[in-house]
Every structure is written in structure tokens, then in C-alpha cells.
Amino acid sequence: MLSPLGIYVHWPYCSRICPYCDFNVVRDRGKIAEQQALADAIVADLEAQRELTGERELLSIFFGGGTPSLMDPAQVARVIDTAKRLWSPVADLEISLEANPTDAEADRFAALADAGVQRLSLGVQALDDESLKALGRNHDAGAARRAIAAATKAFPRLSIDLIYARPGQTDAAWRAELAEAIALGPEHVSPYQLTIEHGTAFDRAVGRGTLVVPDEDLAATLFETTQELLEAAGFDAYEVSNHAKGEAARSRHNLVYWRGVDYIGVGPGAHGRLALPEGRAATVAHRAIKDYIAAVNATGVGFEREILTPEEAAEERLVLGLRIDDGVRFDEMTPLGLTPDAPKVRDLVDTGLLVNDPNRLRVTRAGRLLLDRLTGTLAT
DSSP states (O other): OOEEEEEEEEEESSSOOOOTTTTSSEEHHHHHHHHHHHHHHHHHHHHHHHHHOSSSSSEEEEEEESSSSHHHHHHHHHHHHHHHHSSSSEEEEEEEEEEOOOHHHHHTTHHHHHHTTEEEEEEEOOHHHHHHHTTOOSSHHHHHHHHHHHOOOOOOOSEEEEEEOOHHHHHHHHHHHHHHHHTTTOOOOEEEOOOOOTTHEEEEEEEEHOHHHHHHHHHHHHHHHHHHHHTTTTOOOTTEEEEEHHHHHHHGHHHHHHHTOOOOEETTOOEEEEEEEEEEEEEESSSSSHHHHHHHHSOOOOOEEEEEHHHHHHHHHHHOOOOOTEEEEEGGGGGGGGGGTTHHHHHHHHHHBBOSEEEOOOBBBHEEETTHHHHHHHOO
């Protein structure tokens, strides 16, 4: 039986850099030759990583970024075909791609579907024009609604991203907005609480006092509203920020991360995790596009590799695994000394933040509200 594998492809180009974004992205300035060279490097990197992984069962391919819906559909097809040739795809291989809801990108949906994409992750973020402008998006609410309709026709599966706990947002407004998003018919919704990331434009605005985000109490209320409405609409909260209408609608690729399955990363700044004979390896690709291309051309691969210590690997499993409802097995937590009877575990069970489960470490709904603090407690 072959070991499973996921593939993450990072396409860093964006038509606009959002003020809350801290991803490895650059403005798309129409450098066709550079983009062609990057696509060539990604394909070559895949070829080289096949030598590292050996034969595997391919579970998923995820095009992220950046804005991979700006990618030439022919290059998307080329990457997909290469991956399917190098590894053994499962019969229901999941192929996802992130997109923005501009009319120009929506016009490319049919071509991306023809290239092999069958699950679209659409960055709607909000359904009112004022919020979209404040978030620095280059689409309006009308374009978002049109893109959802177009994506529903083009792809078998659709997920939409939304951002809540935005400046000035009320619980009543979020209820109405989320209800409308649900009514538009996606099978998967990823509602993310706005996080102020260090070094972003929003971070600088908060520092100047020109941007004020909701306080912890209102953010908690908005979180509870999110759970309430999506649960009532038939969505399972299988992860802190991901809700799906049934198991088949869950993001298989994201579950690869959260369940500790091996995955490779190609493209500038992409990360990977692989179980190798010497231990669990963390790979990270060169962040700059020119450096990534140069490294692939010179050495065949665009990444550097390090072997995690057992403690580092276990801590990573803890942080990622507690995000999903099935948690992590206690036998994976041995390097951290976490057992069902460990005092810190018992304390968190008694306070209602962990589920009383002798086999797995799992958080309760109340624990999800304090997940970062909870994982910090368990990891130390």
C-alpha cells in the first residue's frame, strides 16, 4: 500500500496586495517571460521531488497564492498532468484552486475547469461594498455574487472564504451577511476572524490608531454566531475556520495538513513535510521568484530541507491537529509527555476546554475560542 501525499503549488502573483495579507505575494505586472520561467521551474521541481518521495498515492493538488486564478490555464493543466504522471492519483483526486471574484477572473473559470480543476476556493471575504473597500479588495459585492453563480456552474465543488470581526462590524450585520452567503449555495464555507499580522498595512494602521478592530468580547460573539448559523444550515464545523455540508464537502487537501499527512510544496516560499528515513523533514522554498527559479535551474529543486526533532514534530502535530474535530492521538504526543492522565491535560478537561477522551487529544467548542492559548499551554 502506497503512502499518501498532497501537493501544494504556490503562485505568488496578485493584481492587488490586500492590507491584511502577510503571504508571500507580489504584484502581477504582466511579466510573461518570468511567469513562464516560474511555471517551468515548478514542473522541474515536481520532477526532482519525485526522486525524494518515491512512489506515492496522490490525494490532492492545491493551487494557492497569491492568486492562482491569474495563472495561464494551460500552465495549470501542465502542472496537474505532471503531478498525475509522477505519482499515482486516487480515483477521486481533489484538485483545488484559489480565485478572486473579479469579473475578469470569473471569465476564466470554464478554462480552469477544462484544465482539471474541480474545486474552487473563492475569496469572497465580504458581501457589502463598504467592507470590501476597507479590506482593499478589487471586487464589489455584485461581482462576488456573480462569481459564485459562475463558479457553481463551472465546478462540481465550491468553497467561499469570508472575513468577520471587521472594523465596525455588528453581530446583526454579520448574521445577515452570513445568511446571504449560505443562501448562495456553497458546500463549504471558511469564515476567518480578521487577524492583524505583523508588518502588514493593517498592522501599521492599528499602530497609528486609524484602524480599530472589535474587542475580544465582540469577536467571541461573532464566532458563536458563525457556529450557530452554519450549524443550523447543515454545515459541520470540522475545523476551527472550516465548515462543510457533509464529509464529502470537506477540503481533503487541508486535512492533509491537519492530519499530518506528507505533502510537498513547489513555488516561491512553499512549505512541505515529508517522512524520510532520517526523520520528519520540513522543506521551504526560496521566497523570491528569481531565487526560486535560479535554485531549480542550478540544483533541480527550489527548497532547503531540515529534519525536525521529535519534539518539534510532535508540537507541530499538536498545533495543527487540535484545529480539527478529531484531534490527535495521544501516542503522537509522547515526545511532549502528554497522556490522558498528565496534570495539564486533566486540568483542561476539568475546565471544559478538552474532551474527556482516553485515546485522542481533542478540544471542545469552548476550547476553540482559546485555541492558541490552549496549544501554548500543552506544548510547554
